[in-house]
Amino acid sequence: MKKTFKCRGTILILFLTMFLLDCSRVPITGRRQLNLLPDSEVMALASQQYSEFLTQNQVIAGTSEDQMVQQVGSNIARAVEKYFAQQGKKDVLEGYKWEFKLVKDAQINAFALPGGKVVVYTGLLDVATTPAELAVVLSHEIAHAVAEHGSEKMSQELVTQLGGVALSTALRNQPQLTQQLFMASYGAGSQVGVLLPFSRKMESEADHLGLDFMAMAGYNPQVAVGFWQKMAQKAQGGGVPEFLSTHPADQTRIKNIQQQLPEAMKYYHPGS
Helix, strand or coil: HHHHHHHHHHHHHHHHHHHHEEECCCCCCEEECCCCCCCHHHHHHHHHHHHHHHHHHHCCHHHHHHHHHHHHHHHHHHHHHHHHHHHHHHHHHCCCCCEEEEEEECCCCCEEEECCCCEEEHHHHCCCCCCHHHHHHHHHHHHHHHHHHHHHHHHHHHCCCCCCCCHHHHHHHHHHEEEHHHHHHHHHCCCCCCCCCCCCCHHHHHHHHHHHHHHHHHCCCHHHHHHHHHHHHHCCCCCCCCHHHCCCCCCHHHHHHHHCCCCCCCCCCCCC
């Protein structure tokens, strides 16, 4: 019992020390976050994991569904670039080379990795049936990526599971576990048997910025309310979408989105 308490105390001290030394700020809200991952290593690992993922899954190209993914994705990518340019924070997207892939899988899921690598599962299009509904998901996932939420979660895992070692050290000593944790940190945990839910603060940040992104891309952000209600109903009816394992859809979230809509609508100029 004493040993367990001592171990937990050591981890807590280590976590607090690293938090003070390596605390950065979310480039959107200014919230302080623990981020132990160098951008260069994150980008390199993201590119590697993305390439491996594509070789292990069937990519769908040239179909009407793929065309919708490409069109919506490109529109949101331009909006994201415009947003950060207006904020004077172009450096947030340094190293980003946008790619949008549709992968054959019945799961209702999607994820975005650092560097602009975005994957949509075909199962998601059974729920997100319109470009605007797809924009809700893609803008939300991209918001997680640019806010470095995955790096924040991965940093927490490096502290709690791997003793606070550097990412490069973790990859060298425990490559499989580290790669699994990395993918799970970005919402792709279903592929590796690991689930790391986003915190409510992260979800709120992604919802907030995602609404602005989709509005700037020309999609009505009001669609987000109906989409999340649809996802919540699907969860209540059983067969919970994999997406909701890491992205909870509840009434509080929907209420918050409704409160954020007036700001997002300022960015929405249909037909412009």
